[in-house]
Ligand code: SF4
Ligand code: F3S
């Protein structure tokens with residue numbers, strides 16, 4: 191069964207833009223990205239949209255659909271009423287390049303700033319990881335880098351000025367993953383707090399809510415990392431050691 195859906199799509203570039211109304215055919219089983227592609231094929235050949243896998247795995251097609259950060263390829267048209275106007279806008283936290291395409295280089299810069307895995311003197315094959323440690327970090331490694339979590343976090347969504355000091359949930363989660371890794375020899379607690387803005391996070395959990403991989407970013411990464419930082423700061427032995435200059 192086909193029907194005609196009303197779409198309102200943001201068109202423009204870094205300078206200016208507006209919402210433009212379109213009426214587009216929808217067929218059974220389709221997702222929002224199918225409709226955007228039909229729109230490109232039939233009415234707006236110059237509409238810019240980033241996508242790759244159409245399977246929820248590349249993280250490219252992030253957008254805001256009726257104000258909710260979503261993957262366009264994983265948002266079924268059947269979740270909307272046939273007479274509903276569906277508004278599609280670019281993710282808001284990063285600068286627009288054109289139409290639905292944003293410049294997400296902020297995220298790559300933050301990724302580069304995190305010191306990589308540090309096995310110390312351990313050689314490949316010398317270390318055997320416990321299954322529970324494997325499982326803990328496996329959840330974080332499901333990340334498809336759609337950056338919807340960074341897009342929705344109010345610390346940078348509403349405050350451009352916080353961007354230099356805050357890595358966002360995706361990269362604080364990366365620090366947590368490395369910090370929890372039993373073979374990683376770096377102590378990442380100080381850099382999480384001082385260089386990547388862990389203290390900005392006030393546990394609103396919006397990041398967890400929008401994650402298409404259902405990673406429990408806040409409960410399993412950010413809160414445990416905060417606890418480790420607090421443990422380092424307030425542990426009386428660490429405090430005494432610091433005073434004596436031995437830690
Ligand atoms: Fe996307 Fe989830 Fe990864 Fe954030 S943690 S970038 S929301 S997959
Ligand atoms: Fe932001 Fe997630 Fe913390 S949305 S405030 S990083 S819990």
Ligand code: FES
Nearest residue numbers: 243244249251263
């Ligand atoms: Fe790859 Fe949507 S196109 S996640």
